[in-house]
Amino acid sequence: TNDIIARAVEVLKENDQGAYTVPTKGLYPFQWNWDSCLTALGLAHYDEARAWTEIETLFAHQWPDGMVPHIVFHVWNDGYFPGPEVWRTGRPTATSGITQPAVAGFAVRRLFDRARDKTLARERASALLPKIDAWHRWFYETRDPKGEGLVAIIHPWESGRDNSIDWDDAFERVPTEGVEPYIRRDTLHADPAHRPTREQYDRYIWLVQHFRGLGWDNARLHDASPFQVVDPGFNAILIRAAADLADLAQALGDTAIAAANRARAEKGLAAMERLWSDAQGQYLCLDRITGKRIDSASVGGILPAFAAIPTARAQALAATVERLAANARYVVPSHDPGDPRFDAKRYWRGPVWLVSQPVTPISRQAIETTENYGGRA
């Protein structure tokens, strides 16, 4: 174990750029939103002040409307596409124009609870609290315009599960005409057989150009997007973050932020029931444009174990994971190996991702002993 910890610290130090950490050198040379928040949890094990800085750096680039972008392009680097010249969001430091799973509320609460330096934690968490609250408000205002309690993603990259089978059908509606010529960089760093296809990239870029054409005005993007998908994993992360932020606000004496986030979490949890599938024994995505659920058994529908879902749902998810474990070498695969569309090598179409492991139930017992909070185990 000591050896693994020492090596993990080495990796973090190697990727540390001073005030933020790159997910990996080469393929991802900037600051990524959810990667950074999870990285902060690792940093806290050996440098608490640096862990707080990681999240502060991200929030220093929050948009005036409350959105926290998925990439902050701190430095110039031509090893990544699409770079700032494609996004053109007009921010003082270049950023992308879409967001990512809202793990910050969860991460900050955890940093706070585990802090050895309580004075430091109080000071740094207090400053982040209203910013994270503004982000949560932004989600429900702009991505849930009808007030259903569930937010939609408008680009697959927002989910963090870039090329999941979940998006295939909805993605058919995204055109590829008019995509400006481009050269991918990802396939220089990683095996193309693992990465998204050319056709998917055309659609990723079409959406970026489309949103750019609308001036990155979040009051318009949701309704104007041909891709609007309600992802149970994404919602569960937001719900958990809202509940965690409510607890943190309570501890810091901010009752208004506590109440607002408690209400968001409760409404979201109730709305999640719409996504439950008895047939699949898990939650499913909902295509907001067709109003239909998407029949695709991915880890996104198991991730809700991260939120305080009803016990019966958590138990059914545990049974699903056990069924998957019978067919898979490692759990939880990003997609059900029993589905003919499963692809063992292509990122989110089959492989297991470490980032989704701490938050997915590894056994019925894990769920039951943590009262649905798989992530706190």
Ligand code: DGY
């Ligand atoms: C990429 O470029 O592969 C990223 O996942 C987008 O965030």
